[in-house]
Amino acid sequence: MAELFSRPAAHDPAAPPLQVDGVSLTYDGVAALRDISFNIPAGTRVAVVGPNGAGKSTLFKILVGVLRPTRGEVRIYGASPGGHVCIAYVPQRSQVDWTFPVSVADVVMMGRIRTLGLFRWPKPGDWRQVDEALRRVGMLELRRRQIGELSGGQQQRVFLAQALAQNAELVLLDEPLSGLDVPSQEAIFSILDDLKASGVTTLVATHDLNLAAERFDQILLLNRRLVALGPPASVFTPTLLMEAYGGHMHLVPEGEGVMILTDTCCDGEEAAHE
Amino acid sequence: MSDVLSWLAEPLRYAFMVRGLLAALIVGIVCPVLGAYVVLRGMAFFGDALAHIILPGVVIAFLLGWPLGVGALITGVLAALGIGALSQRKEIKEDTAMGVIFAGAFALGIALLSTQRSYAVDLSHILFGNLLGVSAGDLWLMGGLAVLVVALVFAFYKEFLVLSFDPVLAVTLRLPVTFLRNLLLVLIAVVIVASLQAVGVALVLAMLVTPAASAYLLTRRLPSMMMFGAALGAVGAVVGLYLSYYGNVASGPAIVLTETLVFVLVLLFGPRRGLLWRRSAEAA
Numbered sequence: 124m125a126e127l128f129s130r131p132a133a134h135d136p137a138a139p140p141l142q143v144d145g146v147s148l149t150y151d152g153v154a155a156l157r158d159i160s161f162n163i164p165a166g167t168r169v170a171v172v173g174p175n176g177a178g179k180s181t182l183f184k185i186l187v188g189v190l191r192p193t194r195g196e197v198r199i200y201g202a203s204p205g206g207h208v209c210i211a212y213v214p215q216r217s218q219v220d221w222t223f224p225v226s227v228a229d230v231v232m233m234g235r236i237r238t239l240g241l242f243r244w245p246k247p248g249d250w251r252q253v254d255e256a257l258r259r260v261g262m263l264e265l266r267r268r269q270i271g272e273l274s275g276g277q278q279q280r281v282f283l284a285q286a287l288a289q290n291a292e293l294v295l296l297d298e299p300l301s302g303l304d305v306p307s308q309e310a311i312f313s314i315l316d317d318l319k320a321s322g323v324t325t326l327v328a329t330h331d332l333n334l335a336a337e338r339f340d341q342i343l344l345l346n347r348r349l350v351a352l353g354p355p356a357s358v359f360t361p362t363l364l365m366e367a368y369g370g371h372m373h374l375v376p377e378g379e380g381v382m383i384l385t386d387t388c389c390d391g392e393e394a395a396h397e
Numbered sequence: 398m399s400d401v402l403s404w405l406a407e408p409l410r411y412a413f414m415v416r417g418l419l420a421a422l423i424v425g426i427v428c429p430v431l432g433a434y435v436v437l438r439g440m441a442f443f444g445d446a447l448a449h450i451i452l453p454g455v456v457i458a459f460l461l462g463w464p465l466g467v468g469a470l471i472t473g474v475l476a477a478l479g480i481g482a483l484s485q486r487k488e489i490k491e492d493t494a495m496g497v498i499f500a501g502a503f504a505l506g507i508a509l510l511s512t513q514r515s516y517a518v519d520l521s522h523i524l525f526g527n528l529l530g531v532s533a534g535d536l537w538l539m540g541g542l543a544v545l546v547v548a549l550v551f552a553f554y555k556e557f558l559v560l561s562f563d564p565v566l567a568v569t570l571r572l573p574v575t576f577l578r579n580l581l582l583v584l585i586a587v588v589i590v591a592s593l594q595a596v597g598v599a600l601v602l603a604m605l606v607t608p609a610a611s612a613y614l615l616t617r618r619l620p621s622m623m624m625f626g627a628a629l630g631a632v633g634a635v636v637g638l639y640l641s642y643y644g645n646v647a648s649g650p651a652i653v654l655t656e657t658l659v660f661v662l663v664l665l666f667g668p669r670r671g672l673l674w675r676r677s678a679e680a681a
Contacts, residue, residue: 187569212569223437223562224613224622233563236555237570244555269617289570 138201140165140293140324146185146195148178155181157348159195163326163341165292168319169352170335171328173345174368179328180215182345183295186326187212199293211286213296216278221271228253228266230281234289256287260314276307283314294318296327300334312338332359408642416536417528418638421652423536424595424604425634427543429626430550431588432609433619434581438561441606442492443480443582446499448589448601450476452506455523455593460509466538469593473586476502481582526597526649528638535594542591546584550623557581558619596649603653608633611656611663629659 141163148156156178163169171179184190186197187210197203199210211234231253232245239245245253257263260280265273270281279299286294300308318325326343329335335342335355342358344350350367351358364372408414435444451473458468480498484491510520522530531539550557560567560577567574585605592601612626637652644651 184565187565189565189568210569212565214563214565218565220437220562224617224619225558225562226618229558229618230562233555233559233566234570236559237572239555241556242552285566 135201138198139163140200141186141326142198142201143186144196144198146182146192146197148181148185148190149193154347156185156192159345159349161343161349161352163324165324166319166322167324167340168315168338169324169326169341169343170339171326171343171345172330172332172335172367173350177346177367179345180297183212183297183326183328186210186295209290209292211289211291211294213279213282213286213294213299215297216275216302218297219270219278221278223270225270226266227257227262227268227270227273227281230270231256231266231284231288234285234287234291238290253284253288256284259287259317260284261310274307276303276310279303279307279311280314283311283318287318292323294323294325296325298328298330300327300329300331308334405639408639413529413531414638414642416531416533417648418635419536420531420539420595421528421634421638421648422631423539423543424592425608425630425632425652426627427546427630428588428592428604429608429612429630430623431546431584432605433612433623433626434557434561435585435605436609436613437619440585441602443495444585444589444605445602446495447473447476447480447582447586448593448598449499450502451586451589451593452523452598453502453509454506455598456506456509459519460513464534464538465593466535466590469590470587473590474583477582477586478579481579522597523593524597524599525647526593526595526600528595528641528648528652531594539591539594542587546588546591549580549584553577553580596652600649600653603656604630607653607656607660611660614663614667629656633659 139162141161143159143161146156146159147154159182171182173179181190185192186199188197188203189212228250232249234256235245235249235252239249254263254266257266260283262277262280262284265277270278273281283294283296299311303311315325315327327339336359337355339355341352342355343352344358344363344367346367346369351363409418435441451469454468454472455465456468458465461468476498480495483494506523507520510516510523513519556567556572556577559570559572560574560581564574567577588605589601592604596604608629609622609626611629612622612624616622616625633652633656637655638648640646640655641648641651
């Protein structure tokens with residue numbers, strides 16, 4: 124109860140948005156994540172890639188504070204996740220109940236309820252912020268729709284608008300691109316560009332190594348441990364990829380470069396952990 | 398016209414019928430407001446279990462000569478919090494644990510009651526309610542609990558909404574998730590206690606779930622789902638009570654049957670998610 128009345132933790136703008144230090148998580152004696160450490164500078168767009176069961180969703184849940192690491196520490200702008208409301212988590216589409224009786228604008232307003240505070244109802248200014256967030260993701264006309272009446276790409280954009288309305292400075296997206304056609308993916312990327320331009324740091328879990336290589340500043344290659352973190356050119360090397368994917372990947376030499384075939388896909392499996 | 402009016406006025410000549418009607422209206426209106434969350438969060442089994450777990454509390458209060466509502470309230474709140482704590486553990490699946498406790502507590506209640514001579518009558522009142530036996534004191538208790546529940550649902554509206562729609566968002570927004578979850582469970586217990594006199598332990602679930610489920614099929618936003626549910630609950634209460642009076646049927650079951658009929662009609666003919674509507678939309 125006290126949490127409702129306490130102020131969110133102090134925000135140290137000089138500290139990196141995301142600092143992960145020796146994080147491990149063990150489920151029933153099995154290590155889901157082992158000793159992960161990294162820093163992400165502000166405004167960076169990071170693709171989190173790795174085979175199924177690599178712990179991408181688990182890592183995200185630790186970063187937002189839903190799961191507590193067995194060891195290690197996460198700092199967001201210098202404070203533990205427990206104190207912050209500047210993180211937004213965009214769930215996998217399969218994790219959301221799309222039949223729930225809420226409109227597009229209702230879902231976006233949810234991002235503002237902590238800022239609003241207890242026993243307060245949204246004021247016209249709050250609805251204006253919601254509309255502004257919806258306009259930025261190109262969904263303003265659909266604000267009254269029930270969320271089940273949207274396409275996959277539109278559903279993803281509603282949650283991005285929620286992150287905008289929350290004024291999040293660190294946004295985690297779990298498989299936002301899978302199952303979307305190219306125009307919908309492009310719409311998501313133009314919003315991610317918009318976020319980057321306003322200094323927001325984004326982490327995107329994806330299975331699409333092509334998009335990861337072409338559209339992201341940094342690649343975080345994960346397989347229970349941190350295999351590599353760096354710009355695509357330095358991470359997508361045959362050695363590192365084999366290290367992360369092992370037998371789930373075939374490397375086919377092709378002229379100058381290497382063609383990579385992976386057999387991972389689809390959401391859902393990692394969510395089974397929880 | 399005057400025939401219809403006198404038909405409507407006839408039962409209200411009796412003070413016990415007026416009290417019964419007021420009680421049915423209070424329960425019919427309040428249950429679906431909270432029932433919206435029961436339906437959306439898939440807590441129907443929890444509600445049913447809780448209603449049955451309350452039985453020994455009611456019986457013990459009855460044996461000690463305490464007001465039944467007090468016994469029910471204490472057991473209900475303790476059981477809600479106990480189940481809340483249990484569901485956070487992993488030794489056993491939540492519904493299994495609830496099932497074990499629910500059946501055990503129910504058996505205890507019946508065993509205690511069976512030591513009494515008036516066993517059969519008391520049992521049927523506790524199981525199926527005794528709307529026509531509502532006293533003025535009962536009405537005050539029900540009214541008070543109803544106001545409390547509606548006020549809290551209103552006060553925590555946006556928090557309960559986020560908790561139900563997206564529990565991860567509730568955590569990232571640093572809402573006091575455990576407190577809110579327990580508050581919701583306790584409110585369900587309170588509503589069940591308020592409804593016991595009207596429909597009894599065995600039928601309380603229908604008051605919570607049925608009108609809210611009908612409203613779910615008809616609406617697209619939570620506030621309208623709550624209001625529609627309350628309206629349908631009120632209609633069910635009034636229609637059911639008149640059916641009970643003229644048809645000489647027990648009042649609790651009459652109300653529940655009316656609400657069930659409304660649900661079936663909405664399911665078939667509802668404009669949005671109704672089965673016939675969808676069939677014809679698919680054919681088009």
